[in-house]
Amino acid sequence: MEADPSMVADQSLRRFLDELASSAPTPGGGGAAAVMGAMGAALVSMVCRLTIGKKDYEAVEAPVRRMLDQAEAVRQRLTDMIAADVQAFDALMGAYKLPRSSDAEKQARTEAIQHALKQATDVPLDCASACAEVIELARQVAPIGNRGVISDAGVAALSAHAALRSAALAVYINVPSIKDADFVQSRRARLDSLLARCAADNEQAYETVVGRLG
Amino acid sequence: MEADPSMVADQSLRRFLDELASSAPTPGGGGAAAVMGAMGAALVSMVCRLTIGKKDYEAVEAPVRRMLDQAEAVRQRLTDMIAADVQAFDALMGAYKLPRSSDAEKQARTEAIQHALKQATDVPLDCASACAEVIELARQVAPIGNRGVISDAGVAALSAHAALRSAALAVYINVPSIKDADFVQSRRARLDSLLARCAADNEQAYETVVGRLG
Numbered sequence: 001m002e003a004d005p006s007m008v009a010d011q012s013l014r015r016f017l018d019e020l021a022s023s024a025p026t027p028g029g030g031g032a033a034a035v036m037g038a039m040g041a042a043l044v045s046m047v048c049r050l051t052i053g054k055k056d057y058e059a060v061e062a063p064v065r066r067m068l069d070q071a072e073a074v075r076q077r078l079t080d081m082i083a084a085d086v087q088a089f090d091a092l093m094g095a096y097k098l099p100r101s102s103d104a105e106k107q108a109r110t111e112a113i114q115h116a117l118k119q120a121t122d123v124p125l126d127c128a129s130a131c132a133e134v135i136e137l138a139r140q141v142a143p144i145g146n147r148g149v150i151s152d153a154g155v156a157a158l159s160a161h162a163a164l165r166s167a168a169l170a171v172y173i174n175v176p177s178i179k180d181a182d183f184v185q186s187r188r189a190r191l192d193s194l195l196a197r198c199a200a201d202n203e204q205a206y207e208t209v210v211g212r213l214g
Numbered sequence: 215m216e217a218d219p220s221m222v223a224d225q226s227l228r229r230f231l232d233e234l235a236s237s238a239p240t241p242g243g244g245g246a247a248a249v250m251g252a253m254g255a256a257l258v259s260m261v262c263r264l265t266i267g268k269k270d271y272e273a274v275e276a277p278v279r280r281m282l283d284q285a286e287a288v289r290q291r292l293t294d295m296i297a298a299d300v301q302a303f304d305a306l307m308g309a310y311k312l313p314r315s316s317d318a319e320k321q322a323r324t325e326a327i328q329h330a331l332k333q334a335t336d337v338p339l340d341c342a343s344a345c346a347e348v349i350e351l352a353r354q355v356a357p358i359g360n361r362g363v364i365s366d367a368g369v370a371a372l373s374a375h376a377a378l379r380s381a382a383l384a385v386y387i388n389v390p391s392i393k394d395a396d397f398v399q400s401r402r403a404r405l406d407s408l409l410a411r412c413a414a415d416n417e418q419a420y421e422t423v424v425g426r427l428g
Binding site: 008009010011012013014016017018020021022023025028029032033035036038039041042043045046049050071072075079082149151152154155156158159161162165166169170172173176206209210213214 | 255256264375
């Protein structure tokens with residue numbers, strides 16, 4: 001029995017892991033990426049919340065409050081993407097199953113597949129973009145957040161960076177089948193730019209955290 | 215109100231994320247690491263399950279069956295660690311709150327803290343070790359698993375590697391406060407060896423996957 005995709009985030013963690021491990025095609029790597037990204041955003045929020053209102057951190061309270069707002073907004077987007085990934089995959093599978101007995105049917109099916117492939121590319125690309133925001137927030141909070149919980153800023157960056165690279169794999173799967181060369185080129189360019197920027201930002205966040213733990 | 219730590223994995227994903235983002239100290243980065251590791255193991259299992267029994271993959275069925283058994287065993291261990299991390303943290307906080315009005319109390323408190331710090335180091339180290347197994351399984355399945363879902367082997371490696379580095383941060387937090395030099399040295403050595411080996415294995419799994427997507 002198929003679960004309602006919009007309810008994926010309302011399953012227990014244990015059941016989500018069971019479904020990830022099952023032979024059902026969804027949830028898969030795309031859903032796992034959205035969860036990792038959302039965990040990263042959640043950990044940025046946690047660091048911000050444990051910095052705001054603390055006497056030793058009054059000087060950074062204003063920027064940290066802004067970071068918290070941004071982290072909570074991006075966490076909401078990433079949580080919604082857990083379901084969006086399942087929906088995009090289901091739509092693609094549905095398009096492949098369309099009838100192809102006549103030329104008209106064949107053409108309609110091809111168009112539906114191309115449309116669904118673009119959707120199945122843009123969902124992980126949105127995920128990658130949201131993860132880049134999380135990494136940037138982790139990098140910003142790492143040097144100024146409450147030192148007592150600063151390792152969580154490092155985990156936030158690591159988790160969001162793994163999510164970004166995972167989302168990239170989902171883009172790579174789909175682009176070879178997409179015939180619209182402009183679409184492919186623009187999406188690849190956006191992805192490459194995100195990957196290049198975030199690899200450095202992630203390491204910077206991690207090193208900052210390690211330096212403050214010592 | 216505190217939730218029963220052993221029930222963390224039975225919460226909905228949405229609630230887990232809310233608690234991660236909250237100002238409550240647990241679940242935190244350690245729990246997020248265990249979840250990432252368990253997601254990695256689950257994705258290895260999924261790739262194995264979608265390889266076993268497929269006509270084009272008969273030649274690799276025997277090793278892939280063994281990988282599935284190993285992935286499911288390590289997934290169970292990592293799922294249990296989500297709660298173990300919360301328990302270790304709570305035990306440490308409990309030790310810090312012990313009374314210290316007399317010398318006897320002070321000494322008992324110091325011993326309890328040292329014991330709890332060792333526990334709070336060994337839990338993430340076990341997590342790191344389990345994640346190393348997941349990365350090794352992802353590396354093994356990447357060149358032979360069903361190409362149609364092979365990106366999930368890449369996500370498995372990325373997720374388990376982020377989890378391993380996250381668990382390392384949890385070890386780094388605790389060791390500066392531990393007075394038993396032999397304990398610290400042995401744990402640091404084990405962690406450094408895991409980190410060195412797995413960085414290369416993760417990139418190898420990822421590159422193998424990208425090569426098979428092209």
